[in-house]
Amino acid sequence: MEVINKIGRRKTAVSRVYMQKGSGNITVNGRDYKEYFPLGTMQYVVTQALVIAGVEGQYDIKANIKGGGISGQAEALRLSIARVLVEVNPELRQTLKSKGLLRRDPRMVERKKPGQPKARKRFQFSKR
Numbered sequence: 001m002e003v004i005n006k007i008g009r010r011k012t013a014v015s016r017v018y019m020q021k022g023s024g025n026i027t028v029n030g031r032d033y034k035e036y037f038p039l040g041t042m043q044y045v046v047t048q049a050l051v052i053a054g055v056e057g058q059y060d061i062k063a064n065i066k067g068g069g070i071s072g073q074a075e076a077l078r079l080s081i082a083r084v085l086v087e088v089n090p091e092l093r094q095t096l097k098s099k100g101l102l103r104r105d106p107r108m109v110e111r112k113k114p115g116q117p118k119a120r121k122r123f124q125f126s127k128r
Helices: 040-053 070-088 090-098
Strands: 004-010 013-021 026-028 059-066
Touching: 004 070, 013 070, 040 070, 040 090, 059 070, 070 090
Parallel strands: 026 059
Antiparallel strands: 004 013, 013 059
């Protein structure tokens, strides 16, 4: 099996994943994913697609992630891993799709408007 790569996005984070047969090592920006994502919830999000597909420990994953924060990066990585798994085994598509792992979450930060302190907050109104 050659190296397969896919891209995943969430908020402003972009993740590129390169996957090949191996022993289950997940490397993010040159570091182990448990070191890069110290929170257990983020580690769960990263490995969620592998666990649902039942292939944890079978593939080596090398990921490059740029932009965003820690949660956006973890969810971008999850999307790219799910896309790679579907390319390896198209039968997994229905399983991953039903769990919502193949959907790119479109929610982004709303921009700040002029004449306001934040996106929706207004300055205090004074009648007199």
